[in-house]
Amino acid sequence: MHTDTKVTGHSGQVQAGGHDVGHGHASDLAHHFENHYQQHEAGNLGMWMFLSTEVLFFGGMFGAYTVYRYKFEKVFEQASNILDPLLGGINTIILLFSSVTMALAVRSAQQGKGKAIVGWMAATIIFGLAFLGVKAFEWKHDFAIHVFPTKDFCWSYAREMHKTHQHPEYKPNAPAKFYEEDAKNPESKQGKLFFFLYFTMTGLHGLHMIIGFGIMAVIMVYAWNGYYTKNYFVPVESVGLYWHFVDLVWIFLYPLLYLLGAHLASH
Amino acid sequence: MSTTVSELKAKGVPFVNNEPSKVTYLNHENTVASWLLTLDHKRIGVMYLISMTFMFLLGGIFAGIIRAELITPKGDMLSSDFYNKTFTAHGVIMVFFVLIPAVPASLGNFIMPLMLGAKDVAFPRLNLMSWYLYVIGAVFTLLAMLLGGVDTGWTFYTPLSSTYSNGNVMVVAAGLFILGFSSILTGLNFIVTIHRMRAPGLTWFRLPLFVWALYATSIIQLLGTPVIAITLSLLGLERVLGVGIFDPRLGGDPILFQHLFWFYSHPAVYIMILPPLGVASELVTTFSRKPIFGYQMIAGSSLAIAIFSFIVWAHHMFTSGISPYAAMFFSLLTFSVAIPSGIKVFTWLGTMWRGSIVNDSPMWFAYGFIGLFTIGGLTGLFLSTLGTDIHLHDTYFVVAHFHYVMVGGAIVGLMGGLHFWWPKMFGRMYNEPLAKLSAFFVFAGFNLTFFPQFLLGYLGMPRRYHEYPAEMQVMNVFSTAGALVLGLGYIMPMIYLTYAAFWGPKASKNPWGATTLDWTATDSPPTPHNFEGQPVVTEEPYHYKSTENKEHALAH
Ligand SMILES: [Cu+2]
Numbered sequence: 034m035h036t037d038t039k040v041t042g043h044s045g046q047v048q049a050g051g052h053d054v055g056h057g058h059a060s061d062l063a064h065h066f067e068n069h070y071q072q073h074e075a076g077n078l079g080m081w082m083f084l085s086t087e088v089l090f091f092g093g094m095f096g097a098y099t100v101y102r103y104k105f106e107k108v109f110e111q112a113s114n115i116l117d118p119l120l121g122g123i124n125t126i127i128l129l130f131s132s133v134t135m136a137l138a139v140r141s142a143q144q145g146k147g148k149a150i151v152g153w154m155a156a157t158i159i160f161g162l163a164f165l166g167v168k169a170f171e172w173k174h175d176f177a178i179h180v181f182p183t184k185d186f187c188w189s190y191a192r193e194m195h196k197t198h199q200h201p202e203y204k205p206n207a208p209a210k211f212y213e214e215d216a217k218n219p220e221s222k223q224g225k226l227f228f229f230l231y232f233t234m235t236g237l238h239g240l241h242m243i244i245g246f247g248i249m250a251v252i253m254v255y256a257w258n259g260y261y262t263k264n265y266f267v268p269v270e271s272v273g274l275y276w277h278f279v280d281l282v283w284i285f286l287y288p289l290l291y292l293l294g295a296h297l298a299s300h
Numbered sequence: 301m302s303t304t305v306s307e308l309k310a311k312g313v314p315f316v317n318n319e320p321s322k323v324t325y326l327n328h329e330n331t332v333a334s335w336l337l338t339l340d341h342k343r344i345g346v347m348y349l350i351s352m353t354f355m356f357l358l359g360g361i362f363a364g365i366i367r368a369e370l371i372t373p374k375g376d377m378l379s380s381d382f383y384n385k386t387f388t389a390h391g392v393i394m395v396f397f398v399l400i401p402a403v404p405a406s407l408g409n410f411i412m413p414l415m416l417g418a419k420d421v422a423f424p425r426l427n428l429m430s431w432y433l434y435v436i437g438a439v440f441t442l443l444a445m446l447l448g449g450v451d452t453g454w455t456f457y458t459p460l461s462s463t464y465s466n467g468n469v470m471v472v473a474a475g476l477f478i479l480g481f482s483s484i485l486t487g488l489n490f491i492v493t494i495h496r497m498r499a500p501g502l503t504w505f506r507l508p509l510f511v512w513a514l515y516a517t518s519i520i521q522l523l524g525t526p527v528i529a530i531t532l533s534l535l536g537l538e539r540v541l542g543v544g545i546f547d548p549r550l551g552g553d554p555i556l557f558q559h560l561f562w563f564y565s566h567p568a569v570y571i572m573i574l575p576p577l578g579v580a581s582e583l584v585t586t587f588s589r590k591p592i593f594g595y596q597m598i599a600g601s602s603l604a605i606a607i608f609s610f611i612v613w614a615h616h617m618f619t620s621g622i623s624p625y626a627a628m629f630f631s632l633l634t635f636s637v638a639i640p641s642g643i644k645v646f647t648w649l650g651t652m653w654r655g656s657i658v659n660d661s662p663m664w665f666a667y668g669f670i671g672l673f674t675i676g677g678l679t680g681l682f683l684s685t686l687g688t689d690i691h692l693h694d695t696y697f698v699v700a701h702f703h704y705v706m707v708g709g710a711i712v713g714l715m716g717g718l719h720f721w722w723p724k725m726f727g728r729m730y731n732e733p734l735a736k737l738s739a740f741f742v743f744a745g746f747n748l749t750f751f752p753q754f755l756l757g758y759l760g761m762p763r764r765y766h767e768y769p770a771e772m773q774v775m776n777v778f779s780t781a782g783a784l785v786l787g788l789g790y791i792m793p794m795i796y797l798t799y800a801a802f803w804g805p806k807a808s809k810n811p812w813g814a815t816t817l818d819w820t821a822t823d824s825p826p827t828p829h830n831f832e833g834q835p836v837v838t839e840e841p842y843h844y845k846s847t848e849n850k851e852h853a854l855a856h
Contacts, residue, residue, distance in 0.1 A: 093531055097534065100553065229545060
């Protein structure tokens with residue numbers, strides 16, 4: 034009965050001495066967890082769940098990409114050819130190396146080596162910056178040949194520059210005759226869609242990397258001050274998972290955007 | 301075993317708790333900051349409840365304006381443009397700011413950790429952050445309304461929202477993007493909590509069914525919401541960059557927007573309805589004084605609904621020009637959702653059958669819920685039938701159908717849950733006759749409002765117009781009159797529940813004689829850390845003894 038203190042079963046016996054609120058807790062154990070194992074498993078699962086959200090977040094874009102790739106197959110291949118698969122390939126390798134250093138950072142955390150975490154994460158950030166540097170170089174060229182999908186986007190100009198292997202300096206507009214050509218050619222709009230997807234997807238990917246840098250910077254400060262222990266290093270492990278995920282997104286982006294169609298044949 | 305308030309009262313046993321005030325989550329800190337910076341899932345649940353009630357009032361006012369306009373056939377009260385903005389405001393506020401977070405963010409936040417025997421959710425800081433994201437999202441959305449409103453409907457179909465609407469669309473989209481992350485974080489938090497924070501002995505098949513329902517809901521929040529986030533982002537980029545990702549003039553495809561939109565927004569219906577289904581399971585078993593019939597079927601049907609919800613979205617697009625083969629496929633899949641939904645209704649009936657039903661007010665709401673949900677569900681079958689959908693698409697039949705499911709379901713379920721858990725949340729009892737009156741007003745008013753709309757829709761009255769043919773006036777007047785009764789049914793509990801929270805008679809720990817940890821192992825209201833020690837579970841959740849044990853229980 035409800036006034037009775039003696040309760041059984043689902044009604045919750047109270048386990049004596051299991052846990053006294055606030056006392057006897059290690060400082061690296063949050064108050065609402067029973068033990069380090071539970072805390073670690075919760076943090077870990079939380080990150081996996083977050084990544085599943087991320088998969089669907091990127092998934093919406095991959096869905097849109099798939100639809101237009103199917104609808105405008107020829108133009109998407111031509112557009113993909115304008116991108117440089119060598120630079121994309123180099124970037125893929127750079128990112129894979131950054132994943133290796135990140136894995137080593139997590140390994141250091143498991144061993145309780147705070148300073149090593151900082152070192153490996155610094156290496157990860159350097160690789161990440163190298164990736165973004167290559168990306169910036171590519172984007173600069175992309176701007177110059179007017180494939181950035183705004184008003185001055187010019188499909189025929191970009192095609193022309195690509196065919197003749199030219200690397201022009203950026204000017205606000207492409208020559209007028211190319212815009213006239215674009216106006217007559219419905220494929221220019223389809224090419225613009227490809228580059229819209231290209232910039233949004235790689236842009237979102239780059240944004241994720243920059244967010245990763247920020248998180249790593251915070252973690253490095255904590256790690257340097259010995260905040261993480263063998264019992265508590267969930268944040269390190271989580272940013273590790275996050276970084277591998279960002280890497281993995283690129284592994285999909287690279288073939289979809291850079292390797293589409295036969296680069297050799299359609300030159 | 302415990303008994304109910306009414307039984308105790310009949311026996312002359314005082315159900316009020318006369319012990320001196322203890323330290324509770326409500327009184328242990330009193331500053332405004334202690335609320336706004338709290339990491340306590342109970343306080344966050346209460347804050348969600350307050351902010352949602354505010355949004356509900358706003359959305360309700362817009363609904364009232366719509367019904368007032370529709371008293372007469374002529375569009376004489378509002379311009380068509382203002383009418384468009386009114387129903388958009390109503391839809392956006394009610395769908396995104398009330399129905400979707402309704403049960404999980406308020407009752408779920410408060411009750412679920414108690415049911416698990418946990419001290420809090422797994423990530424208390426994220427939990428607080430998700431409330432702030434909710435508030436920021438609401439501020440953006442209301443700002444857009446103040447700037448002149450949006451006229452796209454809550455569905456934001458392109459190219460209406462991209463080419464033909466003003467820039468306020470961007471403000472609302474930004475608000476909903478932010479709100480989306482609030483929903484995602486709640487779902488993430490709940491999944492991890494249910495996986496990792498269960499008390500010793502609380503195995504998966506000993507979980508209360510409300511927890512199962514929240515688990516299924518969280519999966520949808522986690523996997524569906526990011527898609528609407530990216531869709532709204534693409535819409536925004538289309539407007540900013542002038543790229544036609546959804547614009548046919550520029551090579552894009554407006555149908556793609558509909559696919560992406562409904563990929564989230566159909567499952568979103570189940571974010572609204574699954575938690576109240578869980579509430580109903582709790583109410584039916586508690587007030588039937590009988591273990592629930594088909595526990596595993598109910599738990600499984602929640603998961604089945606969550607999974608099915610992701611593969612039926614194109615039933616919103618039968619008339620949009622999708623392939624007829626795709627339409628047949630989606631029609632068939634949509635029909636199959638009726639199976640897990642039917643399982644729930646039949647298991648509730650099976651539970652009530654030969655139970656010792658106690659008709660306290662939460663049970664009244666449960667009856668209303670079951671009735672309205674059944675009508676809403678069955679009329680869904682009319683719409684998933686390809687042939688009839690062509691006739692009924694975009695008519696008031698659709699409006700009536702989704703109000704039966706989303707309001708008759710989600711809101712009535714929420715009200716049932718609030719009446720059930722109010723003594724737990726605030727440690728005080730409300731006025732029972734008033735509660736029953738409110739349950740009656742809601743049920744009667746709801747049917748009077750929305751049943752005529754089925755008929756209007758069948759006669760061909762299209763949705764989203766501020767005028768209609770004169771011969772349709774009678775039904776529309778009925779509908780508006782019903783809205784008044786319904787409004788009364790909503791306002792009453794806001795008053796008597798608020799009154800009860802402060803000044804009602806004190807409730808005992810377990811006034812309904814329920815068997816789950818939230819009732820048996822915590823005080824009413826709970827202490828700041830919920831439990832005195834770590835509760836241990838050794839039995840199935842609903843171990844109500846059958847009728848013959850009742851005398852024995854009372855003799856305790
Ligand atoms: Cu649907």
